[in-house]
Amino acid sequence: MNTRSATTIGLVLVAAGVATMLLVHWMVVFWVPTEAEQGIVQRIFYIHVPAAWTTFLAFGVVALASAAYLWLEDERADAAAVAAAEGGLIFGAIMLISGPLWGRIAWGTYWTWEPRLTLTLLLWFTYLGYFLVRGSVANPRKGKRFAAVLAIVGSLNIPLIHVSVVWFRSLHPEPVVIKAEGPTLHPDMLTTLLTSLAGFTMLFFGLFLFRYTVEFLGRRPGRGGAARLAGEVST
Amino acid sequence: MTLSARGLVCDYGPTRALDRVDIDAAGGSILAVFGPNGAGKTTLLRALSGERRPDAGEVTLNGAVVSGSDPAWRARVGLVSHRTGLYRKLTVGENLAFFGALHGINRDRQMAVRVLDEVGGADLADVPVEKLSRGQRQRAALARSLLHDPDVLFLDEPFTGLDPGGASTLEAMLQARREAGTVVVLVTHDLERGLKLADRAVVLRRGRRVLDTESSGREAEDLLPFFTAGGTRVQ
Amino acid sequence: MMSLRWARLIAWKDLQVEFRSGGRLLAMIAFVVLACFLFALALDRSLVPARNVAASLAWLTILFAATTGAGRTFDTEEEDGAFRHLLLTPVSRHAIFLGKSAANLVLVWIVTILAFVALTSFLGVRDAGSIARHGAVLLPGTIGLAAVGTFFGLMSRHSSLGDTLLPVLTFPLLVPVIFFGATASGRVLTERPWAEISGSVRLLWAFAIGFVAVGSVLFRYLAEE
Numbered sequence: 303m304n305t306r307s308a309t310t311i312g313l314v315l316v317a318a319g320v321a322t323m324l325l326v327h328w329m330v331v332f333w334v335p336t337e338a339e340q341g342i343v344q345r346i347f348y349i350h351v352p353a354a355w356t357t358f359l360a361f362g363v364v365a366l367a368s369a370a371y372l373w374l375e376d377e378r379a380d381a382a383a384v385a386a387a388e389g390g391l392i393f394g395a396i397m398l399i400s401g402p403l404w405g406r407i408a409w410g411t412y413w414t415w416e417p418r419l420t421l422t423l424l425l426w427f428t429y430l431g432y433f434l435v436r437g438s439v440a441n442p443r444k445g446k447r448f449a450a451v452l453a454i455v456g457s458l459n460i461p462l463i464h465v466s467v468v469w470f471r472s473l474h475p476e477p478v479v480i481k482a483e484g485p486t487l488h489p490d491m492l493t494t495l496l497t498s499l500a501g502f503t504m505l506f507f508g509l510f511l512f513r514y515t516v517e518f519l520g521r522r523p524g525r526g527g528a529a530r531l532a533g534e535v536s537t
Numbered sequence: 538m539t540l541s542a543r544g545l546v547c548d549y550g551p552t553r554a555l556d557r558v559d560i561d562a563a564g565g566s567i568l569a570v571f572g573p574n575g576a577g578k579t580t581l582l583r584a585l586s587g588e589r590r591p592d593a594g595e596v597t598l599n600g601a602v603v604s605g606s607d608p609a610w611r612a613r614v615g616l617v618s619h620r621t622g623l624y625r626k627l628t629v630g631e632n633l634a635f636f637g638a639l640h641g642i643n644r645d646r647q648m649a650v651r652v653l654d655e656v657g658g659a660d661l662a663d664v665p666v667e668k669l670s671r672g673q674r675q676r677a678a679l680a681r682s683l684l685h686d687p688d689v690l691f692l693d694e695p696f697t698g699l700d701p702g703g704a705s706t707l708e709a710m711l712q713a714r715r716e717a718g719t720v721v722v723l724v725t726h727d728l729e730r731g732l733k734l735a736d737r738a739v740v741l742r743r744g745r746r747v748l749d750t751e752s753s754g755r756e757a758e759d760l761l762p763f764f765t766a767g768g769t770r771v772q
Numbered sequence: 773m774m775s776l777r778w779a780r781l782i783a784w785k786d787l788q789v790e791f792r793s794g795g796r797l798l799a800m801i802a803f804v805v806l807a808c809f810l811f812a813l814a815l816d817r818s819l820v821p822a823r824n825v826a827a828s829l830a831w832l833t834i835l836f837a838a839t840t841g842a843g844r845t846f847d848t849e850e851e852d853g854a855f856r857h858l859l860l861t862p863v864s865r866h867a868i869f870l871g872k873s874a875a876n877l878v879l880v881w882i883v884t885i886l887a888f889v890a891l892t893s894f895l896g897v898r899d900a901g902s903i904a905r906h907g908a909v910l911l912p913g914t915i916g917l918a919a920v921g922t923f924f925g926l927m928s929r930h931s932s933l934g935d936t937l938l939p940v941l942t943f944p945l946l947v948p949v950i951f952f953g954a955t956a957s958g959r960v961l962t963e964r965p966w967a968e969i970s971g972s973v974r975l976l977w978a979f980a981i982g983f984v985a986v987g988s989v990l991f992r993y994l995a996e997e
Contacts, residue, residue, distance in 0.1 A: 372993050375590075424944040431941045438931040442550035447993045448927050452941060455923075458986060462948040462979055469951075521551055588860065589997035605996065608862035616860055620853030624785070626792040635785050639778060639861040666852075681857070 305515045312511030319505030326498040334494045343407040346400050348494050352502035353397040354422065360390030360506060361425060364432070365457035368450035377521050380446045383453065385513035387432050389506050394426045421463050428456035538564030540585065540689055540720045544594035547580050547744075554580040556744040557594070562737075564688075567711060567721040569735030569752065571728060573764045576741040578724045579693060585722060586614055586691050598689070598720075612640060615687030617707075619697035621678040623666045629653065629677045630662035633684060640685040652680045657706050672703035679710060689720040696727050708734060728757035740764065775867040782863075782871025787878060789848050797879060800841045804883045805890055807833045812894035822895035827958035830887045831950055835917065837883040838876075839942060842921025843928055843935040845872055850929065855995075865995050866988035869922065873984070876925075877918035884914055901960040909960060909969065912976035913953035916983055920945055923987045926994050945983075952976050 330348045337344035367383035370376065401419060402412040413419070432449050439445035540562045547555040554577045562568040572578050583589040585596055587605025595602050603610045616622075623632045633649040642648075653659050658676040666674060675698075682690065692711075696704055711734055714721055725731045732738060732752050740748035740763040748763045790797055811829045815822065849855035858868065892900045900906075920942050928938040956972035 372990075424947055427940065427944045431937070431944070434933060434937055434940060435927060435931060438933040438937065440932065441930070441997075443997070444930055448930070451990050451993050452927070454990065455945065455983075455986060458982070459945050459948070462975070462982075463944075465975065466948040466951040469955075583997060586860065588856070606992075608864065611860055612862045614860055616857060618853060618856070620856075622854045622857035623852055624789055624848060624854055625852060626789045626848070627785070631785075631788070635781065636857065636861060638781050639858070639863050641862065 305519060308511045308515050312508045312515065315504045315508030315511065317508075319501050319503075319508050322497060322501030322504060326494065326501050329494045329497060334490050335488055337488075337491070340408050343404055346404040348498045350397060350400040350404060351495060352498040353393045353400060354418070355499060356502045356506045357390050357394040357397055357422065357426075359503070360386045360393060360510075361429065361453075361457065363510075364390060364429070364453050368453040371446065371450045372454070378518060380450070381514050381517035381521065382510075383450065384436070384517055385510050387429050387449075387453070388513055389510050391426070391429050391433070393502070393506065394422060394429070397422060398426060421460065424463055425456065425460070428452065428459075432456075538599055538688065538718065538720055540596070540598050540722070542581075542585060542594065542596045545581070545584050545591045545596070546593035547577070547584055547589060548592050549580075554744050555584065555591070558741070558744070558746050560585070560739065560746070560749075562720050562722050564720050565715055565718045566736040567715055567723055567734055568737045568739065569731040570722065570724045570739045570741060571726065571731060571760060571764075572741035574726070575743075577744040578726075578741055580744075581741065582691050582693050582722065582724050586616060586689075587611065612685065613688040615682040615685070615690040616693070617679060617682045617691070617695045618693040619695065621666070621674045623674065623678055623681065625667040626665060628663050628665050629658070629669070629680075632666060632677065633662075633681055636681050637684050642685060649680075652684055653677070655683065656680050656710060657702075670700075671698055672700040675699050675703050676706060679707065683710070687719065690714055690722070692721070692723045692725075694725055695723070696725060696730060704730075728760060732757060732760070775864050775870065778863045778867035779871035779874060782858075782868060783874035783878075786848070786872060786875035790875065790879065793848075796841055796844050796847075797882065800837050800879060800883050801886060803840060804833055804837050804886045807836065808887060808890035808894055811891065815895070817895070823897050823961060824958065826891050826895050826897050826900075827961050828954045830884075830891045831913075831954040831957060833887045833891070834880065834884050834914070835943075835946065835950060837887070838880045838914075838917045838921050839939055840935070841879055841883070842876060842918075842925040842942075843938045845876055845922055845925040846929045859995060865992035868995065869919075869988055869991035870984070873919045873922040873987075876922050877914060880914045880918045880921075884910055897961070899963070901963050905960045905966070905969065906957065909953060909956040909973055909976065912973065912980040913949055915980040916949045916976065917946065919980065919983050919987050920949075923983075923991065923994070926991075948979050949976065952979075 326348060330345050334345070334348070336342055363386035364383050367379045367386060371379035371383060405414060406412050432452055435452055436445045436449045439448055540560075542558060542560040545555050545558040545560070546553070558577075558581060560568070560581070570578050570581060580589065584591045587596070587603060587607075587610055590605065597603060598610075605611065623629070624635075627635070630649045633652060637643070637648070650659050650662050653661055653676070656676045656679045658673060658680065661669065661673055661677055666677060669677065675695075695707055699707065708730075711721060711723070715736075723731060723735060732755055735752045738748070738750055738752040738755060738760065739746055740760055742764060748760065808829070811833070815825065815829075846855065849858065859865075888900075888906065891897075921938075924938055924941045927941060928934055931937050952972040952975045956969045956976070959969050
């Protein structure tokens with residue numbers, strides 16, 4: 303895919319994503335019925351769940367692109383990994399902020415050792431490390447490799463973190479355990495959720511394509527005249 | 538035996554450190570690489586030794602492609618740099634035994650003494666490296682580089698910080714290596730000394746090879762114009 | 773087999789250098805004793821029974837000491853550029869990782885034993901459980917710690933953030949080790965049946981073997997130019 307078509311598709315996706323998000327907000331506020339048990343706060347769910355979905359989608363892309371980068375040393379793979387990791391970090395932040403807001407009302411506490419919650423927090427920190435490593439290593443090639451290695455190790459660790467948190471829960475049962483979502487979802491709720499999922503996903507891929515293009519264009523060799531004059535980069 | 542590079546390209550991020558460099562270094566001769574700071578001398582040496590995989594182009598020995606990921610190639614390479622590459626807390630003998638063992642050579646103390654004798658440091662075997670003078674350390678480092686009798690010897694600014702005695706030992710060693718048929722590649726910014734030693738001289742500027750010539754009869758003044766401007770002359 | 777020989781050579785060389793300079797080991801030991809001392813002071817034993825928290829405190833002490841030590845793993849390699857020459861020998865990259873991890877493991881064992889002895893005596897815990905069982909928990913746990921520390925020690929070595937970065941990289945990964953390790957050690961300390969402990973030990977082994985394998989494969993991407 304050349305950069306022009308990537309930008310065009312990105313633009314279309316971002317526009318569609320933003321439009322869908324506006325629609326979702328209208329649906330959440332005016333249209334969808336209030337959940338009987340949890341009341342008004344349940345509406346956070348329509349933002350929180352799609353944000354979580356997008357976060358994991360993004361981190362999946364990062365892990366795959368990182369493995370591809372180590373394998374092929376292709377700059378495009380690394381550009382894709384960075385673009386996705388940035389998205390993951392942002393959507394992860396949305397999820398980590400919206401989750402406790404809902405939990406404070408629904409569970410009676412901001413934080414609980416709910417497996418998915420803990421797992422995401424740790425993953426989020428791993429991807430924070432991803433950017434810290436990239437940014438702080440003088441040799442750019444080393445920085446990219448280090449970040450890719452971290453992304454792969456971090457994603458391989460997910461099952462073990464999951465097991466430990468599930469065990470941890472079984473050791474310390476929560477005083478208030480409320481099921482996050484009812485067994486069956488009202489059709490209007492499902493519609494809202496699916497719309498929001500679609501909006502988030504389109505927005506993510508649109509932003510992803512934009513960032514990818516910018517990353518990729520910034521790396522073409524021969525654009526570093528100033529850096530070259532500043533002296534040879536050596537380690 | 539000939540070490541050749543064809544179309545070597547190395548990028549540091551957006552900076553092109555080496556731009557389609559061709560090099561031929563014949564066995565039994567010394568090739569000196571000159572150039573201003575930031576010209577890509579060290580990068581070239583790292584690409585030739587296989588420490589850094591080039592982004593394009595290839596390095597061959599007698600027509601067979603060599604790569605730093607091939608242990609058989611690493612076993613044939615010797616390296617001297619302005620840093621000693623020795624462990625300070627170990628004695629010279631222990632350092633030589635360690636590197637010898639990694640090369641699969643069983644070097645006992647007597648062997649270490651004999652290698653040290655070649656570089657005029659037979660009495661250093663039992664002295665911890667941290668207790669040595671700068672010149673003595675460089676002799677010990679030289680002994681380590683010759684330990685496994687390399688077919689290809691790379692020298693990265695070896696004269697930096699070397700006392701006159703050490704420098705003449707190094708020069709004598711290089712002559713001996715040349716007579717033994719080793720491929721010797723010397724990177725230095727010491728034009729006078731380099732030209733005196735070398736059979737062939739290459740000048741790099743801004744990652745490009747701007748001069749490749751016989752060095753006999755050449756004076757430092759002949760090469761200096763190539764450091765700043767002027768055309769490309771390849772003989 | 774060749775790799776194991778290389779790894780042994782590298783580990784032995786590292787330990788020789790370590791014990792001769794002594795700086796890093798001494799700092800780790802001093803850190804552990806002081807940290808345990810402070811834990812004992814800070815803990816109000818009239819509120820919390822020491823036996824119940826000793827294992828968790830010991831594991832955290834080991835984690836912090838191991839991380840501090842791991843940040844210095846590659847200092848001796850880099851002070852005179854020896855690492856470049858090490859990489860230019862025929863040694864395989866995973867042998868370097870295994871050798872340096874093994875050397876770190878020895879240091880971690882020293883601080884581990886010290887942390888347990890110091891905490892149980894400072895906190896006045898008697899009958900601290902079977903030593904063999906403690907060993908069975910600590911062996912896989914410390915292997916995991918040492919391998920992760922060595923692996924990311926090289927990463928932080930090249931970063932301008934240095935030692936500040938290391939915990940950010942390792943702590944999220946080490947959550948399973950600390951969790952299962954502290955749980956299992958706590959149960960050994962309170963003399964619970966082995967059946968309550970063996971599951972954690974298995975998962976500690978899973979982490980240790982898994983990370984040593986993954987680290988061995990990926991180490992060359994960290995070490996090479």
